[in-house]
Amino acid sequence: MARDVVSLRIAYLGWNYHGVVEQPNLPTVGSALREAMESQGIRAKLKFTSRTDKGVSALDNIAFYRGPAPNISLLNSELPKDIAVWAVATGGIPKPKARAYCYAIPFRLGSAECVREALDELTQEGLGKNIENFDVKIGENFTYIEIYGKSFKKNEIRRIVGRALELHLGRSIGLAPPEGLVLTRTVADVRWEEFHRRKLHIIGKIIERELWRLESSRVILGLINSISSSLL
Structure with missing residues (x-):
């Protein structure tokens, strides 16, 4: 009999990782999550609803696998400070609608x-056909x-932003840098069963702080509050 699918709602600052999917001999969000799960004796092949690339961050990606559910508090204690699991569910394979x-x-x-x-x-x-x-x-800056x-x-969104920057600046840009994308x-x-909202806020603050280093804005904080209040 097939085991239930466990879904983990994850947030991370992607600047220190070569994407979310595991790659040989490279630090990825997926490898960090797998190693943290193995500390609880859970060995599973992780999949993700969105394959974010090197440097791209997330407040709301979903990792899933077949196997036992982890202890989320212990899992977060084993993860790097820039990665967190903030909700968990068991059931079928998550199918993103948007x-x-x-x-x-x-x-x-x-x-x-x-x-x-x-x-x-x-x-x-x-x-842009699916947008x-x-x-x-x-804002001011x-x-x-x-x-x-x-x-x-x-790279679809980075191409769109890069082209918008080219039109604004009047010079070639190509792909917009990944660090600005979340x-x-x-x-x-x-049906999410367990929430660790504080972890979402912590990662959100880390992303916000790093974006401020790019002289970005506090709109990220508004997104975090919006997600936390709705908790789909």
Whole structure:
């Protein structure tokens, strides 16, 4: 008889890792999580609903596997300080219905039109088709772009932001740096059974602090509060 699927809602600062999925001889979020689970005698093959790349952070990714559920408090005590599990559930395989990403730019864009123009251009190249909505917040010394959709191609959001920056700055950018990108929400049919909200806030504060080093904004804190209050 097949064992239940255990889903772990995870948050992490991705700047020190080569992505979430394990890679040989490289530090990844997945390898850190696996090693912490092995300290409880749990050996399982981890999968993730979103495969964030090197340098990309997350407030709400989902790791899942078949096997026994871990003790979350002990698991967090074994994890590095920039990774945390903040909710757990057992049941079926989590199937994301939608995702939200934000990108923090450490300076002010003139308007949201360059983002809209970048989307229009890249849609003609086959990108942006799954984007359902986007929002741009422009502050005194930052620009915050949030993009919603069911799924995204590899580097799709960084290409969109990079093109918007090219239109704003008038010079070649290519891919926007990964450090400004955060997976902020994963919507899935999962009945979460145990919450460790404080851990979410701790990782959120770490991400916020590092983004401030880029002279970014406190909008990340608002996202953390929003996620914590709704707890899908």
